[in-house]
Amino acid sequence: MAEEKLSFEQTFNFNLLSTKSFNFQQDPKTSRLLMKWSMLGRITAHAFNFDQSFQPYRSNDFVWNFFQDPCVKNNLKVLDHSGSWTLLGDITHVNVEVVPCTKVSVDIFDPIYSNGILHPSGHIVKCYHEIYPDFDELRMLLLEADSEHDHIISPSDRQEFLFRLFKHMVLGGELCQYEDVIDPYIETVKIMYKDLVSVQKDTDTKEINVVTTVLKVSAYDHVGLCYPSATENEQTFAYLCIDPCKRHVYVLYHSFGVEDFSGN
Numbered sequence: 430m431a432e433e434k435l436s437f438e439q440t441f442n443f444n445l446l447s448t449k450s451f452n453f454q455q456d457p458k459t460s461r462l463l464m465k466w467s468m469l470g471r472i473t474a475h476a477f478n479f480d481q482s483f484q485p486y487r488s489n490d491f492v493w494n495f496f497q498d499p500c501v502k503n504n505l506k507v508l509d510h511s512g513s514w515t516l517l518g519d520i521t522h523v524n525v526e527v528v529p530c531t532k533v534s535v536d537i538f539d540p541i542y543s544n545g546i547l548h549p550s551g552h553i554v555k556c557y558h559e560i561y562p563d564f565d566e567l568r569m570l571l572l573e574a575d576s577e578h579d580h581i582i583s584p585s586d587r588q589e590f591l592f593r594l595f596k597h598m599v600l601g602g603e604l605c606q607y608e609d610v611i612d613p614y615i616e617t618v619k620i621m622y623k624d625l626v627s628v629q630k631d632t633d634t635k636e637i638n639v640v641t642t643v644l645k646v647s648a649y650d651h652v653g654l655c656y657p658s659a660t661e662n663e664q665t666f667a668y669l670c671i672d673p674c675k676r677h678v679y680v681l682y683h684s685f686g687v688e689d690f691s692g693n
């Protein structure tokens with residue numbers, strides 16, 4: 430019993446995987462799309478490894494240790510109001526939301542193709558909105574609870590990490606130039622999902638299953654909310670994608686605002 434308690438109280442320690450690259454950050458086509466969507470220079474990913482076995486029930490401990498770790502504090506940066514990257518200060522508490530991550534296929538988007546949201550060509554159907562000019566049925570589906578198409582995506586599928594990534598890409602940043610066709614969104618999300626989520630084949634059933642645990646996180650200092658930003662916005666987010674087999678954690682971060690036109 431004492432050994433179990435000792436094991437439970439072990440803390441996670443982290444090291445930066447400085448050579449780890451993410452395809453969505455390296456691919457020129459994806460970079461051009463992120464610039465168009467006003468996200469380039471404001472969305473980034475970091476990779477760390479950790480030294481203890483991870484179980485989902487320890488998610489809160491994991492996130493707390495993550496933000497207290499010296500290596501993380503020396504490498505994890507946040508965009509301030511001036512658009513400069515700065516290191517985090519001392520964290521006093523964290524919020525952790527477990528994000529469902531079970532999908533291994535883009536089939537989750539199939540209802541979008543057959544319910545009046547897209548033309549047969551893949552072009553997104555335009556529609557009227559009282560506030561936003563040049564609106565479309567795809568954003569109506571994602572933003573408006575009273576959309577006539579709201580029912581086509583189940584509440585559980587809307588919570589899935591794959592669908593959340595899709596929504597983040599469609600809504601973009603502050604000066605987002607929206608796509609006329611759906612394909613760029615789907616292709617970008619496929620690249621990002623493959624970067625961040627690990628799968629494994631079940632030796633008995635031969636089915637492909639997700640092994641990654643995804644956590645949406647926020648952190649507070651003595652002043653208040655400081656990560657992913659001091660200002661809350663649905664398009665400002667930070668996800669920890671934890672691979673318990675490799676003992677890797679990937680951080681996907683975005684701060685809503687105006688993109689970096691230089692591409693730096």
